[in-house]
Amino acid sequence: MEIGLIFLAIILASLITWLVKQTVNVQPWVAEGVTEASYQAPFNARPKVVALVTLLAVITSFFALVVSAYSLRMELGDWIPLTEPQLLWTNTAILVLASIAFQWTRNAASAGNAQRLKPGLLVTGLLTTAFLVGQYMAWQQLNASGHYITTNPADAFFYLLTGLHAMHILGGMYVWARATVRVFSGHDNAEESIQLCTVYWHFLLVVWLVLFGLMLST
Amino acid sequence: MAYVAIADRDHDEEHHDPQTFITKYVWSQDHKVIAIQYGCTAIFVGLIALGLSAMMRLQLGFPDTFSFINPENYYQFITMHGMIMVIYLLTALFLGGFGNYLIPLMIGSRDMVFPYLNMLSYWVYLLSVLILIASFFVPGGATGAGWTLYPPQAIMQGTPGIDLGIILMLASLGVFIVAFTMGGLNYVTTVLQARCKGMTLMRMPLSIWGIFMATVLGLLAFPALLVSAIMMLLDKTIMTSFFMPAISSMGADPGYTGGSPILFQHLFWFFGHPEVYIVALPAFGIVSDLLSTHARKNIFGYRMMVWAIIAIGGLSFVVWAHHMYVSGMNPYFGFFFATTTLIIAVPTAIKVYNWVLTLWEGNIHLRTPMLFAIGFIFTFIHGGLTGLFLGNVTIDLPLSDTYFVVAHFHMVMGVSPILVVFGAIYHWFPKITGKMYNETLGKWHFWMTFLGTYAIYLPMHYLGFAGVPRRYFAMGNTDFLPDSAQDLNAAITVSALFVAATQILFFVNVFISLRNGKKADPNPWGAASLEWQTPDTPPKHGNWGHDLPECHRWAYDYSVPGYEDDFIPQNVSADVAPAGRDHGGEH
Numbered sequence: 128m129e130i131g132l133i134f135l136a137i138i139l140a141s142l143i144t145w146l147v148k149q150t151v152n153v154q155p156w157v158a159e160g161v162t163e164a165s166y167q168a169p170f171n172a173r174p175k176v177v178a179l180v181t182l183l184a185v186i187t188s189f190f191a192l193v194v195s196a197y198s199l200r201m202e203l204g205d206w207i208p209l210t211e212p213q214l215l216w217t218n219t220a221i222l223v224l225a226s227i228a229f230q231w232t233r234n235a236a237s238a239g240n241a242q243r244l245k246p247g248l249l250v251t252g253l254l255t256t257a258f259l260v261g262q263y264m265a266w267q268q269l270n271a272s273g274h275y276i277t278t279n280p281a282d283a284f285f286y287l288l289t290g291l292h293a294m295h296i297l298g299g300m301y302v303w304a305r306a307t308v309r310v311f312s313g314h315d316n317a318e319e320s321i322q323l324c325t326v327y328w329h330f331l332l333v334v335w336l337v338l339f340g341l342m343l344s345t
Numbered sequence: 346m347a348y349v350a351i352a353d354r355d356h357d358e359e360h361h362d363p364q365t366f367i368t369k370y371v372w373s374q375d376h377k378v379i380a381i382q383y384g385c386t387a388i389f390v391g392l393i394a395l396g397l398s399a400m401m402r403l404q405l406g407f408p409d410t411f412s413f414i415n416p417e418n419y420y421q422f423i424t425m426h427g428m429i430m431v432i433y434l435l436t437a438l439f440l441g442g443f444g445n446y447l448i449p450l451m452i453g454s455r456d457m458v459f460p461y462l463n464m465l466s467y468w469v470y471l472l473s474v475l476i477l478i479a480s481f482f483v484p485g486g487a488t489g490a491g492w493t494l495y496p497p498q499a500i501m502q503g504t505p506g507i508d509l510g511i512i513l514m515l516a517s518l519g520v521f522i523v524a525f526t527m528g529g530l531n532y533v534t535t536v537l538q539a540r541c542k543g544m545t546l547m548r549m550p551l552s553i554w555g556i557f558m559a560t561v562l563g564l565l566a567f568p569a570l571l572v573s574a575i576m577m578l579l580d581k582t583i584m585t586s587f588f589m590p591a592i593s594s595m596g597a598d599p600g601y602t603g604g605s606p607i608l609f610q611h612l613f614w615f616f617g618h619p620e621v622y623i624v625a626l627p628a629f630g631i632v633s634d635l636l637s638t639h640a641r642k643n644i645f646g647y648r649m650m651v652w653a654i655i656a657i658g659g660l661s662f663v664v665w666a667h668h669m670y671v672s673g674m675n676p677y678f679g680f681f682f683a684t685t686t687l688i689i690a691v692p693t694a695i696k697v698y699n700w701v702l703t704l705w706e707g708n709i710h711l712r713t714p715m716l717f718a719i720g721f722i723f724t725f726i727h728g729g730l731t732g733l734f735l736g737n738v739t740i741d742l743p744l745s746d747t748y749f750v751v752a753h754f755h756m757v758m759g760v761s762p763i764l765v766v767f768g769a770i771y772h773w774f775p776k777i778t779g780k781m782y783n784e785t786l787g788k789w790h791f792w793m794t795f796l797g798t799y800a801i802y803l804p805m806h807y808l809g810f811a812g813v814p815r816r817y818f819a820m821g822n823t824d825f826l827p828d829s830a831q832d833l834n835a836a837i838t839v840s841a842l843f844v845a846a847t848q849i850l851f852f853v854n855v856f857i858s859l860r861n862g863k864k865a866d867p868n869p870w871g872a873a874s875l876e877w878q879t880p881d882t883p884p885k886h887g888n889w890g891h892d893l894p895e896c897h898r899w900a901y902d903y904s905v906p907g908y909e910d911d912f913i914p915q916n917v918s919a920d921v922a923p924a925g926r927d928h929g930g931e932h
Contacts, residue, residue, distance in 0.1 A: 131615070132663070135565060139659050142561065146546070146655055155547040155647055158898035158919035174458040178534045181564065185526060189568035192615070196572060196608055200587065205603035276585055280604070283585040287576070 130198060134191035138184050179323050183330050186295065190334055193291065194341060197284050201345060209281040211342055212268045218261035219339060225254035226325075226332045233325040236318040244316055248307045251328075255303070259296060262289050281345075288338045292331065299327050374460035375886050376445045379467050381777070383441035386467075387434050390474055394429035397422040399845050406838025408819045416818040417505040420489030423816065424506075425481075427492030428514070431620060432521060433474055435762055439627035440525070440563065441470060443769060444532050444556045446777065450876035451553050453541025453894045453916075455887045457531045466531065469524035473517045480506070480513035488514045491816065493613055496588040496606050500581045502595050511581060515574040522567045522574075532560045541875075543896035547651065548915070550874045550900040551644065554651055555630020558658040559623045566619035566662070573612035580604070610672055614665040621758050622661040626654055628765040629696055632718045634900070635768050636700055638872045639715035640707030641911050643901035645699045653692035660689045670738050671745045679738040686736035690729070697726060708904065708911070712870075713787030717768030720795045721761050728757025731806065746816070749809025752802045760798045767794070767851065774855075775869050776876060779883045780862030783854050790850040797844035804833050871912045874900040878914050 200206070232247025266286065274282045306320035370378060401422050404414045414422075445463065449456050457463045480487040489505030490498060498504050500511055536557045540549070549557075576587040580601075588609040589601035637644040644650060666674060666682040700722055709715065731753040735741045744750060767790070774782045813820065813830055820826060868877040880890040894916040902913040 131569075135662055138565065139662065143655055143659055147652075149546045150648065150651055153545070153547040153648070155545075155899040156643065156901070158902070158913075172538075174534050174538045177538055178459065178530045181530050181533050182526075185529075185564045185568060188565045189572065192569050192572045192612065196576065196587070196612060199608050199611065200605060203603055203605055205586075276579070276583060277600075280586060280602075283579070283587065287579070287587075291575075 129195070131188075131191045131195035134187055138187065173319075175319060175323060179326060183327075186330070186334070190291070190338070193288065194337070197288070197341065197345075200280050200284065203280070205279070206281055207279045208345060209269075209274065209279070209285055209342070211285070211339075212265045214261060214265045214268060215339060218258050218265065219335065221254055221258045221261060222332055222335055225251055225258060226328050228254055229321075229325045229328045233321050236316055236321045239316075241316055244310050244321075248303070248310060248321075252300070252303060252307065255296060255300060255328075259293055262293055265289070285342060288342065292335055292338060295331055295334070299324060299331065302327075372464060374456075374464045376449050376457050376460070376463060377777075377884065379463050380442050380444075380446035382467050383437055383445060383470065384443075386471055386474060387438040387442060390429050390477070391434035391438075393478070394426045394434060395845055395848070397426040397429075399842055401426065402838040402841040404818065406835040417486070417489060419818045420491070421481075421487045421505050421510075424489050424491055424494075424514075425477075425487050429477070430759065431492065431624065432518070433477060435624045435758075435766075436525070436563070436620070437470060438766060439624060439762070440532065440556060440560055441467065441528055443552070443627060443631065444528070444560065446773070447552055447876065448532055448535050448556060449539070450776075450879065450884065450888060451550050451874055451900075452536065452539065452544050453875050453889070453896060454535060454539035455889060455893070458535045458539050459531050462527050463531050466524050466528035469520060469527065473520035473524060476513055476517035476520060480510050480517070483509040483513065485510055490514075493610075493617070494577065495613075496577060496580065496604075496609050497590060497592055497601075499577070500589070501592070501599070507581075512578065515578045515581075518574045519571060522571045525563055525567055529560045529564045532556065533564070541893050541896055544875075544915075545896075547648070548896055548899045550630070551633040551647070551650055551654070552627070552630040554654050555626040555628070555633075558654050559626040562619045562626070562658055562661060563623045566616045566623070569612050569616035573609055573616075576612075577609065607669075607672060610669050611666070614668045615662075617668060618665040619661045622657055624758050624762050626657065628721070628762040629654065631769045632721050632765050633696075633700065633703075634872075634874065635714050635718040635765075635772055636703050637901050637903065638772075638870050639710045639712060639718070640704050641710070641871075641903045642703055642707040643899075643903055645702040645705075646695070647899065647901060649695055650699055653695045656692040657689060660685060660692070664689060667736055667741070670741045676738075683736055683738050687733065690733060690736075693729060697722065697729070712771075713782070713784060713791055714768045714772035714870075716788065716791040716795075717764045717771065720791065721764040721768065724756050724764060724795075724798070725761040728753060728755075728761055732757060744809060746814050747809035748805040748813050748815050751815050752805035752809060755805075756802050760802065764795070767791070770855075772870070773876075774858070775865030775882070776867075776879075777883055778859055778862070779865050780858050781865045781869065782858045782862060786850055786854040786857075790847065790854065793847040793850070794844055797840055797847065800840035801837050801844060804837055808833060868914075871910070873898075873902050873912045873914050875915050878916050 228247060228251040232244060232251060235243035235247055269282065269285070276283050276286045302320060303324055306317040306324060309315060309317045373379060400414055401419060403411055404419055485506050485508035487506050488499065488510035490511060494514070500507050536553060579585045580587055580589045584600055586602045586604035588606055589604040590606060591602050592599065633644050633650060664682055664686045666678060667686045670679060731749065735744060735750060735753055771782055771787055808830060811830055812825055820831065865882060867879070867882040875894055875896065878894060879888055896915050897917060897919050898913065898915055900915055904911045905913055
């Protein structure tokens with residue numbers, strides 16, 4: 128549970144530090160007119176950005192707990208370390224490329240460069256789909272070599288971690304698909320969606336690197 | 346940059362007025378309607394859970410009398426009662442119900458920042474409730490694993506509902522967590538981003554602080570439940586061994602290898618303990634506002650109250666293993682968790698002192714909401730004090746599986762939050778419905794509920810000391826228990842049925858008042874917080890008419906010296922002195 132606790136402690140500590148900063152040396156009982164100082168815009172950010180950051184905190188907590196479960200379960204006697212398929216390296220590279228492609232698209236959207244949006248979104252989508260297909264092929268390889276989900280807890284966790292991560296990617300793909308449809312139908316350039324998605328893609332890339340690193344090292 | 350309140354910036358994001366009955370009351374995106382939908386659904390499932398507890402009490406009070414209650418049913422009743430009350434009633438009611446209703450109104454916003462997501466949150470919650478209720482009717486019935494759903498027994502032969510019951514239970518929890526996350530993102534973002542001009546964090550009413558912090562706890566803690574539900578579901582359906590140890594079941598080998606039931610307990614209580622505070626913090630906040638308003642005094646130690654809420658929120662994540670003393674652990678861990686558990690008593694005690702000191706020399710109006718709020722102080726102190734006993738490893742070990750624990754947690758997170766729920770409903774009833782409730786019925790409801798619950802739970806402490814084990818279908822022939830234990834059990838059952846029956850008063854009151862209640866004054870209690878200053882009662886879509894309010898002061902300007910009125914609403918400017926302010930001293 129230590130890992131879960133550390134992540135949670137970081138999230139909570141940053142929130143609490145911020146809250147305390149906002150609340151010390153304030154004399155709430157004093158009435159005063161509405162001034163710039165009396166309005167605490169917490170972050171100069173749009174609500175959707177705040178919501179996304181909150182969601183990322185929730186997902187961080189989720190994966191930190193899965194990792195905690197992994198490390199606790201690992202200590203029990205029946206754990207036989209799994210040799211991860213080499214394919215995962217390729218998949219990782221693809222996911223890195225997807226993140227880069229999204230960043231490229233995002234920069235285009237910010238710069239108002241509408242021509243780059245369509246290819247950018249398409250390439251990102253293709254790369255991300257390729258990653259998911261690659262993960263599925265890794266599952267197939269493991270299955271073929273006799274590592275079923277019930278064979279060993281190490282195998283079970285492999286399927287669990289990759290599965291959960293893939294589901295989060297799929298959730299992101301839903302937003303990506305909506306943004307893509309909007310861009311291709313020519314309504315608008317879906318700038319906000321693309322920006323938020325890019326952050327989400329980078330985040331899931333980091334999550335994947337952590338999970339992959341964890342599985343490699345154990 | 347010229348400063349514009351964020352609530353103003355998005356005025357071009359349309360707030361369509363709903364046109365038809367369907368968009369107004371069914372697929373509504375208005376936070377007030379969603380709050381009422383959440384509230385009604387939560388209270389409805391709460392009534393089911395109340396019925397289940399009545400059945401359990403019938404069995405315990407009068408064993409061998411009711412042929413329709415067998416041991417399997419009894420365990421199903423326990424499980425569903427606990428799960429519904431904690432998650433589907435209290436969490437949903439406090440955050441989905443009161444959170445939705447109060448946050449935008451109290452911070453001076455027109456709605457939640459994501460109305461569509463808010464609507465989705467309710468309907469997904471409803472789906473989780475339907476899945477939960479469906480589990481009563483599937484073959485094998487609902488799960489009887491206890492609300493903690495501990496493996497291995499939760500999915501082993503011999504426990505009721507191991508076919509579809511447990512699967513539906515876990516699925517329902519998963520769906521609920523999705524619903525809660527959608528709602529929770531909304532509440533957090535709204536509190537952070539949509540406050541009106543002048544509404545600094547330290548001017549927010551404590552209700553909002555409590556709901557906000559509880560939402561943060563929920564967002565970070567529910568993932569633990571989701572993780573354990575997913576892993577248990579895999580253990581159940583495709584025979585992985587995350588939690589299931591190598592075990593033989595009725596002479597056969599079900600095929601599990603070396604999983605860790607303790608791992609489940611860690612994950613479950615990592616969620617389970619913050620869950621206690623997800624229920625308690627909104628109650629803390631709301632009760633502070635009720636006490637202050639009806640005692641006509643500012644809340645004592647507002648800043649301490651805020652910091653206590655924050656501290657409790659932080660500490661609630663490092664005490665979970667005190668639920669697992671009997672599972673066995675390294676003595677140093679036990680020492681650590683006992684210490685953190687007792688430390689939580691400090692901010693909690695600060696809150697209790699501050700509530701009592703708020704009443705001190707106040708102009709106390711014993712209206713129904715105030716009665717419930719004061720009743721809460723009593724039940725919470727009682728439940729909290731027994732928590733200090735149970736937080737110590739050595740005292741917990743003998744008491745853990747007795748009725749002492751049942752009495753403790755029902756007092757502290759059953760009765761106490763429910764009293765606040767009732768107090769809050771009576772308090773905001775005039776604003777929500779535009780009608781006054783019946784004060785006489787309300788007072789009867791309070792006294793019968795308050796005294797009745799004491800008649801239920803006070804004797805349970807003695808049963809616990811005597812060693813009556815909890816979770817048992819029947820005591821059987823247990824030598825160390827005197828016969829009078831059974832008499833006490835019968836008395837508890839009578840009280841429980843009485844309390845359950847008196848809740849009819851509440852519903853009668855609500856229905857009569859809705860039909861024939863007196864038209865409510867916009868601000869019948871003379872409350873200072875923003876939700877009482879809306880141009881319409883009940884507030885219309887968009888809450889504030891043409892202009893958003895501006896906040897000039899905290900929510901607790903009651904009985905300010907020199908002012909004629911004994912309250913100053915938050916949106917009254919600091920420069921405007923009500924009549925009589927400056928002349929009072931000269932005569």
